[in-house]
Amino acid sequence: MEKWYGSTGPDGDIVISTRIRLARNLRSLPFKEKITKKQQSELNDRVRDSLKRANLGENKWSLLYLQELDDLERLSLVERHLVSHSFIEEPENKLLILSEDQAVSVMVNEEDHLRLQTLASGLSLEPAYEACSRLDDLLDESLDYAFDDVLGYLTVCPTNLGTGLRASVMLHLPALERAQIIPQLIKSVSRLGLTIRGSYGEGTGVVGATYQVSNQVTLGLSEKTAISNLQNVVRQIIENERAVRKELLKNNIDIIDEICRSYGVLRHARLLTGNEFHSHASNVRLGISEGVLDGVSIPTMNALLNRVGTATICAGHGQRLNPKERDYARAKVVRDAL
C-alpha cells in the first residue's frame, strides 16, 4: 500500500503535510503518574481489542511494542513524526498502532492514555480531522473516554484540556525566509493563538525553510473553529509565500543557478549531512514548484524527508554507523531516489 506522502496534496507547492492529533484518556484508569504497569498493559489490550472490533477499511494495522524495537528503530519513528520524543524515553508498555499507509496511528500510554494521529499530504485539515474523528468515534464506542460536560475531554496537561486537539501544518517557506519575514510572522501568528516553529535543523537553527504552524488553544472553542482559524491563517501565509516567490524568481538567474546546483549536489554527492540535505532539498522543492526543475517531483522530495533522518538511515542498515558512513548512506538514498 502506498504511503500517505506518495502523492501531492492540495497546495503541495507550499504545504508539505497536515497533522491532526487528539489526546484522550479513559475514565476507568488512573492518569499518567498514578497508572500501574499492570494497568498500562491492560490499556494496551483494551485499545487493541477496540480497534480490532472497529471497521477501519482496507488499512492493515501494525502493533509496535516499543520494548521490542531497538534504539534506532524507536528514534526513526520520532524522525518520521509517527511518535513523540517523550513516547520513546521509557519504552516499557508503550504501544504504537500504525496503519499500513502510515497515515493513521495511535500512541497508547503516552502522556495521555491515547494519542490519535492522522497525517495527510498538502493542506488537508478537514479530511485529516474527519479521519481522526472517525477513528475517535469508533474507539469511543468501546472505550470509556474521560469527558466533562463543561470542560470537554480531560487530559493530563491543561494545555490539551477541552478538545484535546492539536492541528498542525508543515509549510515550506523559502521565499519568506529569504525576505526575512519569518520573525514578523511568528509574532503575528502568536497573537492569533497559533504557534510557528522550524521543523528541521540540528544545532544551527532552522534548515530547509520548513515551518510547522499549529493551534495552541484547546479550551473554549470547538474543533471546527480551531481548524478553521488555522486554515485561514495558513491560507494567508501561502498567498504571501507565493507572491514573494514570484518576486524572488523574476529574472533572478542567481537563485535559479542556486536551485540547479542544489539539484546537482543531491544527484551526485557521495556524502550528505542531514542539514545539507535539508537546505538543498529546500532549493530543489522551490525549483520544482516554480517550474525551474523537471524530472523530479514533490512527492519524491516528501518521501525523502521520511527517509533521511539519522536514525532512519542507521535502522535501514541494521546498525549504528559512524557519521561518515551515515552521510554516505544518506547520499546514496538521495541519489537513488533522484
Add this chain to the structure above:
Amino acid sequence: MEKWYGSTGPDGDIVISTRIRLARNLRSLPFKEKITKKQQSELNDRVRDSLKRANLGENKWSLLYLQELDDLERLSLVERHLVSHSFIEEPENKLLILSEDQAVSVMVNEEDHLRLQTLASGLSLEPAYEACSRLDDLLDESLDYAFDDVLGYLTVCPTNLGTGLRASVMLHLPALERAQIIPQLIKSVSRLGLTIRGSYGEGTGVVGATYQVSNQVTLGLSEKTAISNLQNVVRQIIENERAVRKELLKNNIDIIDEICRSYGVLRHARLLTGNEFHSHASNVRLGISEGVLDGVSIPTMNALLNRVGTATICAGHGQRLNPKERDYARAKVVRDAL
C-alpha cells in the same frame, strides 16, 4: 574534420596536450622593427604562396588576416593557444594560417617572420615535432631562411636563437598540487633547463591544476636532444602524479564526494565563472582518469578547455556580454557538452 583535441592522446589521463613551435626568419627581409608595412605584406604573400605550393595532405587551410577579425575573435585565438598575445596587439599585416583540424598553424609577422606551431593531444612530442618539421622543410624549399652554420636559425630574441624550438607539454597535476609538491617541482625542473608554469587562472593564481612544462634552451643542443630531455622529465612527473593520485584516492570518500559534486555542478549550474569551471573540470578530469566517473570522457573535457574562454564565449554570441551573461553562456556550453 575533427579537431586535434577530439581524441585522447598518449598518457591522456595526465597529459592534456603537446605543442611544438619553431621560430623562423627570412634572410631577404629586415627583422622585426626594421621591416616596413609593404615588406610585411610581401611576407604574407610569400608564405601563403609557399604553403600553396607545398603538398600538405587533406588539411584545408584558413587564412586569417587579423585586421579583418574583431577584438573578440582575436582574443579567442589567444585563448585557444592558436596565437600569442603579442600577435594580436597590433593586428595590421598579421596573418594566421590555420589547418582545418587546428593542429597546424603559422603566424606570419609575429616577433619573428614566421612562427610554425603544431598541437597534439596527450604526450606526443615526437609526432608533433615531426609534423612541425615537415611543414618547416616544405616552407624551406621556397623561402630563404636566415640560418647561420655556427649559430643555427637566426631569431629576433636571443632566447630563441639556434633551434628556434619551443616544445611544451600541458599537464594535469591535481594530486601533486594537493600534496603541495609543485613549488619543489618548479625548482628541480628549472635546474634542468626547463620551465613550468600554470596554464589557467585569472588573478588568483593557478586554477584547474593545469601546468605547462617547456624547454628554455635553444642554443648548443639539437632539437632531438631538447625534445628527449623534455620527454624524460615529463615522464617522471607523470609517474609521480600517478603514484600520488593512487594514494590520494585510496579509501578517500571525501575526495570522491568532491569529484562527484564537481560533476554535479558542471552538469547543473546556470552560472559558471572561468575559474570555477577550471577548478571543477580539474576534479572531473581526475574522476574520469581514476574511474570514479563514467558517462564523460577526457576528449569532452579537452574540447571544453577550447570553448569556455571569455572571448571565445562572447565571440560565439557575436557580441560583448556582461559578466553574468558570459557566465550564463559558459554554463550552457558546459551543460550541453556533459
